[in-house]
Amino acid sequence: DGGITQSPKYLFRKEGQNVTLSCEQNLNHDAMYWYRQDPGQGLRLIYYSQIVNDFQKGDIAEGYSVSREKKESFPLTVTSAQKNPTAFYLCASSATGTGNQPQHFGDGTRLSIL
Amino acid sequence: QKEVEQNSGPLSVPEGAIASLNCTYSDRGSQSFFWYRQYSGKSPELIMFIYSNGDKEDGRFTAQLNKASQYVSLLIRDSQPSDSATYLCAVNIRYSGNTPLVFGKGTRLSVIA
Numbered sequence: 001d002g003g004i005t006q007s008p009k010y011l012f013r014k015e016g017q018n019v020t021l022s023c024e025q026n027l028n029h030d031a032m033y034w035y036r037q038d039p040g041q042g043l044r045l046i047y048y049s050q051i052v053n054d055f056q057k058g059d060i061a062e063g064y065s066v067s068r069e070k071k072e073s074f075p076l077t078v079t080s081a082q083k084n085p086t087a088f089y090l091c092a093s094s095a096t097g098t099g100n101q102p103q104h105f106g107d108g109t110r111l112s113i114l
Numbered sequence: 115q116k117e118v119e120q121n122s123g124p125l126s127v128p129e130g131a132i133a134s135l136n137c138t139y140s141d142r143g144s145q146s147f148f149w150y151r152q153y154s155g156k157s158p159e160l161i162m163f164i165y166s167n168g169d170k171e172d173g174r175f176t177a178q179l180n181k182a183s184q185y186v187s188l189l190i191r192d193s194q195p196s197d198s199a200t201y202l203c204a205v206n207i208r209y210s211g212n213t214p215l216v217f218g219k220g221t222r223l224s225v226i227a
Contacts, residue, residue: 099214
């Protein structure tokens with residue numbers, strides 16, 4: 001089945017620890033995105049990538065880092081600099097990054113602090 | 115002015131009624147409009163998209179676009195309790211500093227049995 005796979009589903013982070021959230025897609029989409037969603041809130045864009053080996057900061061990039069070495073993969077690292085990481089993290093992809101194609105979402109990763 | 119605006123709700127409708135969800139946007143040149151449904155604790159799923167002025171129907175869902183007035187609506191006919199969710203509007207905003215597809219904060223719909 002074509003789709004977007006995020007792992008793990010639940011993740012716990014200790015103080016001072018970096019953690020990496022995985023996002024893989026087999027839709028052959030060029031563009032990929034990371035969003036953060038807090039309870040009762042909308043989606044906030046963290047980073048996005050429109051092509052391999054290139055990515056741009058979103059509205060809340062501080063404390064996060066990404067890489068796009070392969071078209072299928074767009075991992076997100078939550079660094080120790082992100083002081084309030086507890087949230088629902090959503091990865092999405094779209095055929096192009098022009099905004100004329102819909103974004104499709106993975107099932108998300110819930111991150112909590114231990 | 116926010117780029118994509120939605121009433122946060124909750125919008126409560128009785129079972130079997132028509133639910134009407136509205137979204138306004140700031141870029142007169144926007145060309146692509148999407149509606150997503152998000153159940154509590156789940157990820158958003160695409161339910162409708164519309165590119166041209168007028169109505170587009172898909173089962174119980176109808177998307178309505180009025181570019182002159184810069185709004186897009188989603189009508190849900192014969193609303194069911196299973197339709198209770200948050201509905202997100204997404205619009206391509208050409209002058210957005212970030213990704214051109216901008217999401218509204220969503221409207222929470224509650225269908226009362």
